[in-house]
Amino acid sequence: MPNCILRYCKNYSKRTTKFSDGVTFHKFPRPGHEKREQWIKFVQNNRSEDTWLPSEHTCICSVHFREEDFYLTKTGRRYLKKSAVPFEKLSSEDNRNTSPTSLLNVDVSDSESIFDTPIQIELKKELRKNIAAKKKLLGINKKLKRQCRYLKLKNQQLTDIIKELKSKLVKVESVADNENQQIQEASVVVKE
Numbered sequence: 001m002p003n004c005i006l007r008y009c010k011n012y013s014k015r016t017t018k019f020s021d022g023v024t025f026h027k028f029p030r031p032g033h034e035k036r037e038q039w040i041k042f043v044q045n046n047r048s049e050d051t052w053l054p055s056e057h058t059c060i061c062s063v064h065f066r067e068e069d070f071y072l073t074k075t076g077r078r079y080l081k082k083s084a085v086p087f088e089k090l091s092s093e094d095n096r097n098t099s100p101t102s103l104l105n106v107d108v109s110d111s112e113s114i115f116d117t118p119i120q121i122e123l124k125k126e127l128r129k130n131i132a133a134k135k136k137l138l139g140i141n142k143k144l145k146r147q148c149r150y151l152k153l154k155n156q157q158l159t160d161i162i163k164e165l166k167s168k169l170v171k172v173e174s175v176a177d178n179e180n181q182q183i184q185e186a187s188v189v190v191k192e
């Protein structure tokens with residue numbers, strides 16, 4: 001079963017078919033396709049993995065595309081246009097232009113409104129869920145960064161203490177060596 005490769009996206013086909021919320025899954029353009037690089041870059045940014053590459057079966061779900069990236073066949077099936085490139089819907093540090101509120105007011109052309117409305121409702125639901133999840137993760141991230149800073153400081157302090165103790169140990173050892181030598185010398189003198 002395909003699932004969406006994007007981080008924080010919980011869409012996978014078993015769940016989505018069950019709720020039939022119109023989410024579709026889309027494989028990457030084939031090697032040599034002009035848009036392939038943009039898809040890869042998008043996922044690399046999303047996952048913060050510069051070396052990430054898709055497999056033959058890697059999918060991105062329809063939530064990460066614009067409504068105009070799809071077209072409907074006469075039988076009502078929804079397909080992704082060849083020119084489509086996924087995009088980041090949540091407001092993030094590197095994409096401030098698309099605020100979550102602007103996305104909740106997406107314009108739908110009349111001819112497609114019958115098909116799009118339930119999908120949009122689901123997309124909005126998904127979007128709100130994602131925004132809440134992201135907020136939560138950002139909070140956790142902040143907390144972890146704080147903890148990380150604190151632990152680094154603590155680590156530095158402990159390293160310093162260890163260094164100090166090591167140098168003391170060297171001193172103590174050399175003093176002990178000296179004393180041992182003196183005792184030995186003294187015992188030699190006594191024997192004589």
Ligand SMILES: [Zn+2]
Pocket residue numbers: 004005006009010011060061062063064
């Ligand atoms: Zn997805």
